[in-house]
Amino acid sequence: MSGLASRLSKVAKRHLTTSRTTVQDTARSSARSLAVHASSAPRPERPSFPCVEAHAARESRLRSAVCSATSLTSPTPSSSTGPEPPYARPNPTSYKIYHSDQSLPLTYAPPLPSFDVAYETWGTLSPAKDNVILLHTGLSASSHAASTELNPSEGWWEKFIGPGRALDTNQFFIICTNVLGGCYGSTGPSSIDPATNQPYATRFPVVSIFDMVRAQFRLLDHLGIDKLYASVGSSMGAMQSLAAGWMFPERVGKVVSISGTARSSPSAIAMRFAQRSVLMADPNWNNGFYYDGLPPHTGMKLARQIATITYRSGPEWDQRFGRKLREQPEDGRNSPRAPALCPDFQIETYLDYQGESFCLKYDANSLIYISKAMDVFDLTSSALAELHLTPPAPRSTPPPLPPSLASQPSSPKHDYYHSMLSHSKSHPPPPNPPAHLPELAEGLRPLANTPTLVLGVQSDILFPVEQQREVADALRMAGNPMVSYYELGGVWGHDTFLLDVQNVGGAIRGFLY
Amino acid sequence: MSGLASRLSKVAKRHLTTSRTTVQDTARSSARSLAVHASSAPRPERPSFPCVEAHAARESRLRSAVCSATSLTSPTPSSSTGPEPPYARPNPTSYKIYHSDQSLPLTYAPPLPSFDVAYETWGTLSPAKDNVILLHTGLSASSHAASTELNPSEGWWEKFIGPGRALDTNQFFIICTNVLGGCYGSTGPSSIDPATNQPYATRFPVVSIFDMVRAQFRLLDHLGIDKLYASVGSSMGAMQSLAAGWMFPERVGKVVSISGTARSSPSAIAMRFAQRSVLMADPNWNNGFYYDGLPPHTGMKLARQIATITYRSGPEWDQRFGRKLREQPEDGRNSPRAPALCPDFQIETYLDYQGESFCLKYDANSLIYISKAMDVFDLTSSALAELHLTPPAPRSTPPPLPPSLASQPSSPKHDYYHSMLSHSKSHPPPPNPPAHLPELAEGLRPLANTPTLVLGVQSDILFPVEQQREVADALRMAGNPMVSYYELGGVWGHDTFLLDVQNVGGAIRGFLY
Structure with missing residues (x-):
């Protein structure tokens, strides 16, 4: 039996033992409560990740904007239904x-x-x-x-x-x-x-x-x-x-x-390649055909985070952020504060913010095409x-x-x-x-x-x-x-x-x- | 009407005009063939992106491995059903x-x-x-x-x-x-x-x-x-x-x-944060609970690409790759070769390869935890x-x-x-x-x-x-x-x-x- 197959087979057996299904989160939740009732000790809660939930929340906000905009029974959708990409509103009165x-x-x-x-x-x-x-x-x-x-x-x-x-x-x-x-x-x-x-x-x-x-x-x-x-x-x-x-x-x-x-270097190409890669891997990118749906906002956020690293320098971050953590309410305990896997250092919250505030302001395909134009310049x-x-x-x-x-x-x-x-x-x-x-x-x-x-x-x-x-x-x-x-x-x-x-x-x- | 809503509303009307639905790719395909028949000029084909298709192909290979491993009617799944993460086969005979x-x-x-x-x-x-x-x-x-x-x-x-x-x-x-x-x-x-x-x-x-x-x-x-x-x-x-x-x-x-x-710098934290971010944004990561399903292989590939940029130096790439493109068969045309949006420069195919060859070799959560341990070292x-x-x-x-x-x-x-x-x-x-x-x-x-x-x-x-x-x-x-x-x-x-x-x-x- 192959290694992966063997591992997965074991996992499957473990599932049978604990009567849990694994296909969907909803199924997971109900199975978990079942297991909690069936076992003597309470099952520890799964941790939550606000930085990951932010992607889903953004997706949900955008989806509701799309639904209200494309619904023919609602010809005048509210303007508060979601973030509005500025590039989606050509405005020849301002240029x-x-x-x-x-x-x-x-x-x-x-x-x-x-x-x-x-x-x-x-x-x-x-x-x-x-x-x-x-x-x-x-x-x-x-x-x-x-x-x-x-x-x-x-x-x-x-x-x-x-x-x-x-x-x-x-x-x-x-x-x-x-x-x-x-x-x-x-x-x-x-x-x-x-x-x-x-x-x-x-x-x-x-x-x-x-x-x-x-x-x-x-x-x-x-x-x-x-x-x-x-x-x-x-x-x-x-x-x-x-x-x-x-x-x-x-x-x-x-x-x-x-x-x-006058000649883009492999290092600069590498940094832009990393940005294009995360963007194109976002399922919303859909080979670039997302204009009738949801834009690849998560890929854009990730790409901008990477870009921001290249825009500033280490010495500035040393001075500005050093190793400071984001502020958190005192928990009164005397034990060291446990680091979070989501952004915790101020440099991380800074990059997160830069990505978040950019991800709906710019067209993903424009980023791909223009960054490519930079790469081929020689x-x-x-x-x-x-x-x-x-x-x-x-x-x-x-x-x-x-x-x-x-x-x-x-x-x-x-x-x-x-x-x-x-x-x-x-x-x-x-x-x-x-x-x-x-x-x-x-x-x-x-x-x-x-x-x-x-x-x-x-x-x-x-x-x-x-x-x-x-x-x-x-x-x-x-x-x-x-x-x-x-x-x-x-x-x-x-x-x-x-x-x-x-x-x-x-x-x-x-x-x- | 808000900008986004207005844009989407226009898009919706355009869809009605061309009788195309937009929800799913399958619906898209059938609608497209309909549109091709209905219109006088053939609609240009959509471009394909091998670098993006690679993610889906990997997902598909892994999925078939999971299915055969967890199927109880198939207790001895073939060993050739998919890539095998080495970390999934603890092997105390080798250590x-x-x-x-x-x-x-x-x-x-x-x-x-x-x-x-x-x-x-x-x-x-x-x-x-x-x-x-x-x-x-x-x-x-x-x-x-x-x-x-x-x-x-x-x-x-x-x-x-x-x-x-x-x-x-x-x-x-x-x-x-x-x-x-x-x-x-x-x-x-x-x-x-x-x-x-x-x-x-x-x-x-x-x-x-x-x-x-x-x-x-x-x-x-x-x-x-x-x-x-x-x-x-x-x-x-x-x-x-x-x-x-x-x-x-x-x-x-x-x-x-x-x-x-002896003290991780904000720059190094930023580079590792970028890796964790792309990894945790992969839907397969599932807040870390992927061991009974598919691993976040795409996020791992993207993370490794970013990491690889930090492992080598620009001068090496200047010498090794310069601005050379990947080799392609001569197309006989006398016009300049059009650059691809997928990896085209050798530096890009190099990073792509490094990501691809790593993405199933290492556990995503280990990457997250150990990179965090590096960040907090001081x-x-x-x-x-x-x-x-x-x-x-x-x-x-x-x-x-x-x-x-x-x-x-x-x-x-x-x-x-x-x-x-x-x-x-x-x-x-x-x-x-x-x-x-x-x-x-x-x-x-x-x-x-x-x-x-x-x-x-x-x-x-x-x-x-x-x-x-x-x-x-x-x-x-x-x-x-x-x-x-x-x-x-x-x-x-x-x-x-x-x-x-x-x-x-x-x-x-x-x-x-």
Whole structure:
């Protein structure tokens, strides 16, 4: 008899002895009370797990919302029947939508026949349309980078955008889009496929960072904006920012790349793979076809917990949480408090909270597609060759003058251009460059004449500082004499770009001048 | 109408239009074929996801094994009906079991009334019983550290144990146990609770590293071994090794702590929390009561994928996998290969494989309990005070002589003891010690006179090298003049202790002499 079979056979016999059935929880309960009556000693209660029950409770809340919404006898369901994913309520009154009926070429698939790009703007477009900054988002952000008249709620980069801020609305006209593949107004897996009149779900094509940028530049065409003063982005936004400079050297004045990469590393792919895996294993995911049912909220919560680990750094947690436990009422006993298997350390309740508060705010398929777009991003020359992408020539035009100088009739242009040149002595080429560095330099050739700011954070474990140095080194090896490179300390890890207004904002402001 | 309700209502109307029902997959299929017949254009096929189907296929294989095993009309089920968890077949012919009917005190719960410790040994116990090394395991290992006559299959530290090896069986008698809470023969959540005649499941008490060591020393008592020549462990084994020296200073001659910690950090807790979360969210986990049904194999696979990320390091993956994709037959097309949402990069297939091959080999509840024991491990004085643990006095006896010297009638004892003293000049106290270092030093006082080897790996992200320095620093601050400290480079990360026979083995061998 096999080991498992033998064990299970024994288990089955034990069941017969104790007259218990095992198929369902309900059967279990009744059998248990039976057994309690039949035996002399009371059977100990089974422990409960609030952290697991939370999944079922969420499922139940969502199910009641679905039932009341789809019931034809109840045409006006209550608004209090469940959590409402914001991505399920496209709201063109809070952002603008550019719709194109002309197809969008894609890197890995036939063109999208039509598409939408949701966007918001801040500041005033100059008459010459030469003060435009295109701001790119990270994985899960919407176009709502800062509050607007249409949508006064706080944006994800609120303190970086405004009069006198890093992106100075007194000088610049800032555009932020929801990326292609996203779920906040732009075309993505949750959008209706015109071919089926159903959501695309996983029939949506795999998109690339290049495709996202291509869609953004179609929006710029639509707005009559020929050139960007600068392309700015952090995290995945930095990938887009570099890609924009690469694809359209003549149309992008300056590039800002914060805590990003020009070539996703296996470690970062591994972390995103873990997130996709837990998400796709959620039965609600249903191969991506969940839009007429319940979303994979548990998988989303678990994925976000993993992601959160990569967004912050250990040193911050040491300072913030240390080994402190969640607060619990004193039980008056003098014995050590028994640890719980559910979240008990404050670091655990923090991650649990981050997952819980995200799991219904974002579309699961968007997470899968956009994280994949990050994984496949690679600007080394061999990777670009495999995509049959012809690198454009580096720009021939001089870098743009800041608006303040451009408006002066006799501006000190020579001094300004000289000040753009980096002092490469402060950052000599690395003694042991990674093997792919020459290929990356070759791939980055189209950016050779584009002033570029690269900023990294030493405590970042998702886009580690080595990758920031790599981008700066490769740009310099590609012949770019205008690379500004900064490394920040601090304990905030990858999230520094959201939090460190003074240092991140200051570097951007100085570079954009 | 609320956003979600509005969306779902629209979805419901769309369903009516296309005559499709949505409740179950079977209903979906039949409705789809109906729709295909009814509409003019064929509906595009839904994509398939082999990585998700793998979970269902595994479930199906297991279910058929369960059915045939529990069917009374089939008393001799085939041995080929499914994967067999090795932990489900206790096999005292391949290891020994020490059974105690005397209760075992626990840190956080009432005593265990009885318990088993599975163990294996290598080498020969000296007549004076003074050549014993207790080898502690990491989280998921069994007592099978190396091949034996009873079990000739390769052990988890095969190349470190044997004649002339790091743990030299010509000199030493080595004992390795399966830890309390484990599933390879020692008492754990999958063991039968004598009070209910059912597996403990999550009625099993939370155990601590101290409890594991207490059980091991009860085994030593049983074997008549009063003193250990050394206590040796890596990863969680290093925690046990330190705890053994702490609890029984007079009984432990030397301590070896490799890639461990004396105080689990919030980062490590976060990584283990992520694993427990995905495991406990698997419906098969059933609050831990799955022993009469199907184990949470999908949760185990996902948990192992996450764990594997913490066991190796980015640099190794850069070298080993880089950005290579899994091999696929050429499709003859000249267009770029479209990336898959299932594992596609080699780093992804590697993690997938690691998860798949582990998910039925280990008990899910053991993973939860033992990872929790690691989280709560903390040798700072305040944490020990909360546990009402009275620190024993540091040992008064001199460190043990190596067998080769002990057997010589006039051994150069003075020289030997002198050589044990570390050269602390090569490792001065840190200029910016972590805030908890003085408390850790105070907590480690019982180890003040115990020669200790601390070894860390610079590419370890789970037990980072800072924690290794911390252990060495705290021991020295506690007054220990016999701390040997090594840092290894290399790219293997945490797993270095399993792989680097030359450097890890060499340091141990040199220290044990």
